[in-house]
Each structure stands twice: as structure tokens, then as C-alpha cells.
Amino acid sequence: MANPFSAEDIPVITPTFRLQWEQAQDCYVILYPEGMVKLSPSAGEIMKRCDGKTNITHMIDDLNNQFPGADLENDVYKFLEVAHENGWIRAK
Amino acid sequence: MKTAGSEQNKLPQPLWLLAELTYSCPLQCPYCSNPVEMVNVKNELSTGDWIRVMREARAMGATQLGFSGGEPLVRKDLEILIAEARQLGYYTNLITSGVGMDEKRVEAFKKAGLDHIQVSFQASSEELNNFIAGTDAFQHKLEMARSVKKHGYPMVLCFVLHRKNEDQIRDILELAINLEADYVELATTQYYGWAFHNREQLIPTRQQLEHAEKVAKEYQDKMKGKMRIFYVIPDYFEDRPKRCMDGWGKIFLTITPDGTALPCHAARQLPGLEFPNVRDRSVEWIWNDSPDFNKFRGLDWMKEPCRSCPEKEKDLGGCRCQAYMLTGDARNADPVCDKSPHHKELVELVERVGSLAGTPEFEAKPLVFRSMKNSKKIMKEKSAATV
Numbered sequence: 406m407a408n409p410f411s412a413e414d415i416p417v418i419t420p421t422f423r424l425q426w427e428q429a430q431d432c433y434v435i436l437y438p439e440g441m442v443k444l445s446p447s448a449g450e451i452m453k454r455c456d457g458k459t460n461i462t463h464m465i466d467d468l469n470n471q472f473p474g475a476d477l478e479n480d481v482y483k484f485l486e487v488a489h490e491n492g493w494i495r496a497k
Numbered sequence: 498m499k500t501a502g503s504e505q506n507k508l509p510q511p512l513w514l515l516a517e518l519t520y521s522c523p524l525q526c527p528y529c530s531n532p533v534e535m536v537n538v539k540n541e542l543s544t545g546d547w548i549r550v551m552r553e554a555r556a557m558g559a560t561q562l563g564f565s566g567g568e569p570l571v572r573k574d575l576e577i578l579i580a581e582a583r584q585l586g587y588y589t590n591l592i593t594s595g596v597g598m599d600e601k602r603v604e605a606f607k608k609a610g611l612d613h614i615q616v617s618f619q620a621s622s623e624e625l626n627n628f629i630a631g632t633d634a635f636q637h638k639l640e641m642a643r644s645v646k647k648h649g650y651p652m653v654l655c656f657v658l659h660r661k662n663e664d665q666i667r668d669i670l671e672l673a674i675n676l677e678a679d680y681v682e683l684a685t686t687q688y689y690g691w692a693f694h695n696r697e698q699l700i701p702t703r704q705q706l707e708h709a710e711k712v713a714k715e716y717q718d719k720m721k722g723k724m725r726i727f728y729v730i731p732d733y734f735e736d737r738p739k740r741c742m743d744g745w746g747k748i749f750l751t752i753t754p755d756g757t758a759l760p761c762h763a764a765r766q767l768p769g770l771e772f773p774n775v776r777d778r779s780v781e782w783i784w785n786d787s788p789d790f791n792k793f794r795g796l797d798w799m800k801e802p803c804r805s806c807p808e809k810e811k812d813l814g815g816c817r818c819q820a821y822m823l824t825g826d827a828r829n830a831d832p833v834c835d836k837s838p839h840h841k842e843l844v845e846l847v848e849r850v851g852s853l854a855g856t857p858e859f860e861a862k863p864l865v866f867r868s869m870k871n872s873k874k875i876m877k878e879k880s881a882a883t884v
Contacts (some may be wrong), residue, residue, distance in 0.1 A: 421679060423588060423612065425588075427558075427560060429510060429557070436561075436612070437588075438613040439563070439615075
């Protein structure tokens with residue numbers, strides 16, 4: 406897979422995008438000039454961990470702890486690839 | 498909740514708040530979407546009024562906030578409004594000509610929490626830009642665009658396209674690349690307000706459009722992942738109407754400088770509206786309960802050919818203002834639709850302009866520039882015509 410990220414990478418939200426919890430939408434959203442994307446619950450959990458401090462291995466451990474029983478590794482990589490393609494995140 | 502049940506019956510949220518802070522503007526673009534009657538609009542909202550409006554709309558779910566005008570930079574309290582908006586959790590967009598901005602103000606806005614600046618250009622060449630803007634603004638705009646990027650904002654460059662600048666499309670896109678725009682809006686002139694008044698001088702030819710579309714596509718491919726280019730075909734050239742504002746009272750709330758609340762910035766011209774004002778009413782009442790915001794919600798207001806049309810949920814009958822301007826009844830189908838009995842008039846207009854464009858006599862007719870003086874003049878002519 407041509408994923409732009411590897412386990413040691415630390416994803417961070419691109420400064421020209423904003424992640425925010427929206428009470429009215431009951432979900433995390435990505436905000437950018439004149440636009441908004443609503444995130445699914447799992448996408449929101451991943452995006453909020455793109456804090457510029459956590460590498461992907463830790464991110465996955467953390468998610469597996471919070472949501473035991475699910476093997477999330479593939480989903481995380483898949484979503485990070487999409488987020489990167491959209492310009493929302495980059496490796497620090 | 499008022500009506501239980503289906504998604505369609507659920508009241509929508511005003512996700513987009515457009516704050517038209519003032520109709521004052523140092524520019525005089527002849528395609529301005531502000532009403533030609535703007536000289537009659539006095540008594541701008543105070544800082545306190547705007548803060549209350551922003552709070553109320555935010556509580557109802559508004560997320561995107563556009564500071565627009567006229568030229569929003571004219572308002573001395575813009576920094577205060579930005580700071581308040583950001584603190585409320587809005588994504589804050591400043592929609593500006595750049596005139597009235599300097600490096601210091603760009604910095605102050607950043608400190609206040611402004612998220613994004615959209616700078617408009619009138620053309621890619623200094624001469625045409627300044628002619629259309631009615632003022633020598635080009636060099637300053639370049640400087641401000643560079644300053645916006647320098648301070649780390651995402652930048653949208655907006656070019657309004659029409660017959661006089663459409664052929665510059667390649668230079669326009671090169672200019673955008675040169676200025677490192679993140680997004681480019683190739684905004685086809687929409688014929689409302691001043692643009693409607695000047696439409697014969699602004700409507701492009703079909704050849705111009707075909708060329709512009711080709712070049713825009715070429716640059717979309719070339720700049721993929723680096724710069725997003727939005728290009729929309731002007732609807733006078735289409736045979737199905739646009740889904741205007743994504744629906745009446747659906748996501749969009751405009752507050753005009755005097756506090757009038759509108760479902761879109763062109764709606765002030767529609768007859769039969771009551772124009773609720775935020776000075777007298779809460780945003781919640783205006784959005785949920787006012788007759789104006791419910792007038793064209795849903796599909797029940799439609800007449801034929803929309804009422805029985807299988808595509809009615811897709812385009813919602815198009816634009817109410819366009820239907821009114823071109824047919825005299827806002828409940829009619831938008832004549833952009835070829836099912837409208839008025840569609841052929843639009844086709845004839847486009848063809849007539851196409852055949853006359855470039856001839857000295859036709860092009861000699863002067864543009865009426867947007868100014869308070871011209872607004873007054875047009876008002877006078879209108880009232881003389883109705884006496």
C-alpha cells in the first residue's frame with residue numbers, strides 16, 4: 406500500500422484546517438474556507454489524536470485500549486491516507 | 498422539535514451566517530450583488546447588535562461566518578467582531594477587496610483569530626482590474642495577497658468572470674499560482690443587483706465560455722493537490738437551474754447592514770416579503786417561524802412545470818430571485834430550466850449578445866458602476882417611471 410505514513414510518523418492537522426467538536430451536529434467536523442466536513446465517530450477519534458505529539462503506533466494502541474476487541478490498525482491507516490489526500494493532516 | 502418524523506420535516510439549521518457589515522465600499526464593480534437600491538439602506542447595526550446576532554445564530558448551529566459587505570474593512574469594529582466570532586467557535590471568513598487593509602491589520606486579524614481571507618481581483622492585468630474596480634487597487638491587492646499568505650492564512654482568490662475579462666483566464670490562473678492561492682474561485686457573474694442592471698455588457702459569448710472552461714480544466718489537472726480551482730458554468734447557458742442556496746431557508750442566513758434577515762443576499766427585491774429585522778426579532782424566530790423564511794421552504798409553494806417535475810427535489814425549481822426578475826413571479830420555475838415557458842427569452846438574450854459582442858456600437862454602451870450616486874440616480878429613474 407502506498408500509504409504516506411509509517412508507524413513512527415507523527416501526524417498533525419494542517420494549520421489551514423480546523424478540527425472542532427460541533428454540539429449541533431453531534432460530531433467532530435473539519436472546517437476550512439467556506440466549508441465543513443462532518444466526521445464519523447471513528448474518524449473523529451482518529452483525527453483528535455493527530456495532535457502533533459502522538460506517533461501512529463501509540464495512536465493505534467490508545468484506540469485499541471479505548472475500543473477493546475476491534476483491531477483498528479488497518480482502519481487507522483486507511484483513514485489517515487484519506488485525510489492526507491484531502492490535505493487535512495501531514496507528518497510532523 | 499416541532500414536527501416529528503421524516504428528515505424532510507425536520508427544521509434545517511442555519512449553518513452559514515453571512516454578515517454584510519456595510520454597503521460602503523471603495524470599489525465600484527459593476528457586477529456587485531448588492532442591491533441597486535442600497536442608497537436607501539441606512540442605519541447600520543451596532544457592534545452590540547452584531548455580537549448578539551452571532552451568538553444567537555451560533556446557538557442554532559451556525560458554523561461558517563462570512564464577514565462581507567460592501568467592504569467589511571470599512572467597519573472599524575471588525576477586529577472586535579472577529580475576536581467575538583472566533584471565541585464563539587465560528588470558522589471566520591473575511592471576504593474582502595483588500596482595499597482598506599495593511600500589514601498591521603492582517604496581523605491584528607490573525608491575533609483576533611480570523612481563520613481565512615478571501616481576496617477579490619477584478620482582472621489579471623492592472624489596467625482592466627482598475628477599470629472594473631473603478632479605482633487604482635491592483636498593486637495594493639497584490640501586496641495584500643502576499644501579506645495574507647505570509648501570515649499563514651489559507652487564501653482564496655476570487656475572480657468574477659464576465660465578457661470583459663473572460664479571455665484573461667490563463668493569466669488569471671497564472672496570477673493565482675504566482676500568489677500561492679490555496680483556492681481559486683472563478684466566479685461567473687450572477688445576474689443580480691448591479692450585474693442584472695449591466696447584464697448586456699457582462700454576458701460572455703459561448704466561445705469565451707468554451708475557452709474558459711477548457712483552460713480551467715487544464716489548470717485543475719495541472720494543480721491537483723496544490724491549488725483547488727472552482728469553476729462553474731454560468732447558468733444562463735444551462736438548461737437546468739442551479740439548486741439555489743441549497744434551498745430557501747435551508748442552510749443560509751444573510752443579515753444585511755441594517756439588520757434585515759434574508760434567506761439569500763439577493764432576496765431583498767422579492768415582493769411580498771416582510772423582511773424581519775434582527776433589531777426586533779430573535780434569529781431563532783426569524784429562522785424557524787418567520788413567514789419569509791418559510792415562504793419557499795420545501796416543495797409545496799411550487800407551480801407548474803415544477804410541481805409535477807420528477808427533478809423538483811434535485812434543483813428545487815432553481816432560484817426564486819431569478820424567477821422573479823425574469824418572469825415577474827417568484828413562484829415560477831427559474832427560466833434557466835428549458836421546461837420553463839420563459840426559457841426561450843433567455844436563449845434569445847444570450848444569442849443576441851453573442852452576435853453583437855465585439856461590435857463597436859454594442860460595446861460602446863457604458864457600464865453603470867456601483868456607487869451611491871448611481872444608486873440614487875437609478876432610484877430616481879425608477880420612481881419617475883412608476884409615477
